[in-house]
Amino acid sequence: MKKLLPYMKNYINYAILSPIFMILEVFTDIGVPYLMSKIVDIGIANKDIQYVFKIGVLMVLVSLIGIVFGILSAHCGARAGYGFASEIRYETFKKVESFSFANLDKFSVSSLVTRLTNDCNTLGQVTMMSLRMGVRAPFMMIFALIMSIRINSSLAMIFAVVIPLTAVVITILLSKARPLFLEIQNKVDRVNSIIKENLAGIRVIKSFNRQDHEEKRFKERNTALRDTALEAISIIIFIMPILNLIIYGTIMAVLWYGGQMITVGELGSGELILFITYITQIMVALMMMSMFFMQLLRGIASKDRILEVWNTDSEIIEVDEPIFELSDGSVKFENVNFRYPGSKYNVLNDINLDIKSGEVVGIIGSTGSSKSTLVQLIPRLYDVVDGAVLVGGKNVKEYDIKALRDQVAFVLQKNTLFSGTIRENMQWGREDATDEEIIQILKQAQAWEFVSKYEDGLDHWVEQGGSNFSGGQKQRLTIARALIKNPKIIILDDSTSAVDMTTDAKIQKIFKEELTDVTTIIIGQRISSIKHADKILVMHEGRIESIGNHDTLLKESSVYREIYESQERGVVGQ
Numbered sequence: 001m002k003k004l005l006p007y008m009k010n011y012i013n014y015a016i017l018s019p020i021f022m023i024l025e026v027f028t029d030i031g032v033p034y035l036m037s038k039i040v041d042i043g044i045a046n047k048d049i050q051y052v053f054k055i056g057v058l059m060v061l062v063s064l065i066g067i068v069f070g071i072l073s074a075h076c077g078a079r080a081g082y083g084f085a086s087e088i089r090y091e092t093f094k095k096v097e098s099f100s101f102a103n104l105d106k107f108s109v110s111s112l113v114t115r116l117t118n119d120c121n122t123l124g125q126v127t128m129m130s131l132r133m134g135v136r137a138p139f140m141m142i143f144a145l146i147m148s149i150r151i152n153s154s155l156a157m158i159f160a161v162v163i164p165l166t167a168v169v170i171t172i173l174l175s176k177a178r179p180l181f182l183e184i185q186n187k188v189d190r191v192n193s194i195i196k197e198n199l200a201g202i203r204v205i206k207s208f209n210r211q212d213h214e215e216k217r218f219k220e221r222n223t224a225l226r227d228t229a230l231e232a233i234s235i236i237i238f239i240m241p242i243l244n245l246i247i248y249g250t251i252m253a254v255l256w257y258g259g260q261m262i263t264v265g266e267l268g269s270g271e272l273i274l275f276i277t278y279i280t281q282i283m284v285a286l287m288m289m290s291m292f293f294m295q296l297l298r299g300i301a302s303k304d305r306i307l308e309v310w311n312t313d314s315e316i317i318e319v320d321e322p323i324f325e326l327s328d329g330s331v332k333f334e335n336v337n338f339r340y341p342g343s344k345y346n347v348l349n350d351i352n353l354d355i356k357s358g359e360v361v362g363i364i365g366s367t368g369s370s371k372s373t374l375v376q377l378i379p380r381l382y383d384v385v386d387g388a389v390l391v392g393g394k395n396v397k398e399y400d401i402k403a404l405r406d407q408v409a410f411v412l413q414k415n416t417l418f419s420g421t422i423r424e425n426m427q428w429g430r431e432d433a434t435d436e437e438i439i440q441i442l443k444q445a446q447a448w449e450f451v452s453k454y455e456d457g458l459d460h461w462v463e464q465g466g467s468n469f470s471g472g473q474k475q476r477l478t479i480a481r482a483l484i485k486n487p488k489i490i491i492l493d494d495s496t497s498a499v500d501m502t503t504d505a506k507i508q509k510i511f512k513e514e515l516t517d518v519t520t521i522i523i524g525q526r527i528s529s530i531k532h533a534d535k536i537l538v539m540h541e542g543r544i545e546s547i548g549n550h551d552t553l554l555k556e557s558s559v560y561r562e563i564y565e566s567q568e569r570g571v572v573g574q
């Protein structure tokens with residue numbers, strides 16, 4: 001909680017005022033029945049209409065003031081609670097944005113979404129409740145108790161029995177319900193995760209005709225949630241009737257003894273009515289406290305889930321005086337070994353590699369041979385386990401991470417566009433890119449040929465994830481988005497796989513002939529995409545099998561020859 005509390009800073013006034021207004025409201029709640037008892041005992045007993053009228057007006061006034069205090073408290077409580085939640089949400093969002101790839105491997109996207117939405121909301125609601133119910137219930141109970149003792153201390157003795165009895169009953173029931181409530185939260189999580197997974201993959205599900213299967217999976221989790229919720233509720237529904245039973249029993253006892261006291265003149269009948277009102281208020285306060293504790297448990301669970309995100313630190317640590325400028329686009333791997341965090345096996349072994357600035361390098365190899373893993377180390381998306389990766393002659397760990405990633409553009413294998421216009425998507429690469437620059441880059445990436453056909457050109461709308469573009473169009477736009485950064489190094493991870501051969505050849509030509517000062521690293525499945533590279537790396541099971549150009553590799557590398565021959569046969573066979 002110590003970590004979260006500073007985020008209340010901007011709302012501290014509201015957080016202080018809300019309980020104060022709440023206490024004032026409790027005063028009026030206690031005062032109104034007191035005034036009523038005066039009407040009965042003095043006004044009605046003496047048939048003093050004027051007194052009845054005077055105190056009656058006062059009663060209305062006090063309850064009106066009570067309403068105002070109640071509204072003010074609710075208002076301040078809501079501002080403090082939701083304000084606090086929004087700050088926490090923003091902070092959590094920032095934290096997630098700073099996550100490294102390894103951190104993202106640890107949390108699933110749907111769990112992060114639940115934490116940012118549900119858990120932050122719960123935290124806000126519980127904060128609001130703590131400021132209001134958490135203050136109202138104990139104060140109400142204490143004030144009502146004091147008043148009851150003042151009215152008649154011997155009659156108030158009954159509370160010495162009733163309050164502990166009620167507390168015990170509620171504690172027993174809640175301790176039974178508590179694990180169920182925590183379970184409900186986990187099950188809500190599971191339902192949410194299946195909803196998110198399904199909505200994200202709805203097209204795949206439809207094309208595979210998996211609706212029935214998914215519906216069944218959903219139904220199972222949904223039913224499990226319902227059953228646990230019903231089980232929890234079936235315990236909670238006992239609280240109210242038992243509480244009522246205790247209240248009525250107490251009222252009967254009070255009427256019995258109080259009635260006798262009235263007959264001997266020790267108690268006014270108005271006082272008896274007042275006493276009974278306080279009994280109800282005390283019991284309601286107890287009930288409120290129990291509900292409050294239950295909410296508090298939910299809040300604590302949410303707090304823990306949020307702090308889990310906050311306490312996850314990126315293992316990518318920046319040096320104190322980082323370098324901001326790459327001197328050139330050279331890349332060097334020195335005895336690099338790498339395994340993914342949490343994995344036991346190395347997926348890269350003994351990688352030694354020397355790429356000169358401005359070279360075009362192709363990487364080829366079977367799937368799972370660690371091509372993507374290798375290039376991810378260059379913009380330091382992951383840190384090496386052994387050895388070093390040098391960019392521009394300096395270890396990547398010495399650079400400012402933002403500066404490094406600005407100058408090493410990476411077109412990821414699983415790439416995506418964002419909702420907005422084409423212009424906005426391009427300016428994502430560099431904010432001040434002008435239309436002329438964008439068009440020139442789109443031409444280089446062979447994307448202008450289809451963008452220019454849109455009537456609205458650069459204003460053409462891109463749907464979320466780029467769903468209104470074909471695979472090949474999307475790939476060309478993501479290449480353009482990387483190019484516009486004006487990088488010293490560009491990495492294309494299988495970025496032309498969906499582009500036709502002719503267009504692919506045009507893109508390769510641009511990299512080779514126009515962008516001569518940009519180091520280009522191209523991962524490709526097709527020999528034709530990398531054939532013209534200055535240097536080709538053949539990857540095999542996490543190692544570099546051989547390095548050379550197309551002609552030498554054909555002679556020297558059996559793996560390369562095998563890939564080449566299988567693709568040639570493929571072409572001939574068509």
Ligand SMILES: Nc1ncnc2c1ncn2[C@@H]1O[C@H](COP(=O)(O)OP(=O)(O)OP(=O)(O)O)[C@@H](O)[C@H]1O
Nearest residue numbers: 105340343347366367368369370371372373374413
């Ligand atoms: N985020 C990850 N966490 C754990 N293991 C991973 C992760 N990403 C990849 N791997 C593992 O690392 C190995 C190399 O994967 P990588 O993605 O580098 O292969 P690739 O050569 O790019 O394959 P493809 O041609 O299919 O893209 C695989 O065995 C894969 O299971």
Ligand SMILES: [Mg+2]
Nearest residue numbers: 371372373413
């Ligand atoms: Mg890959």
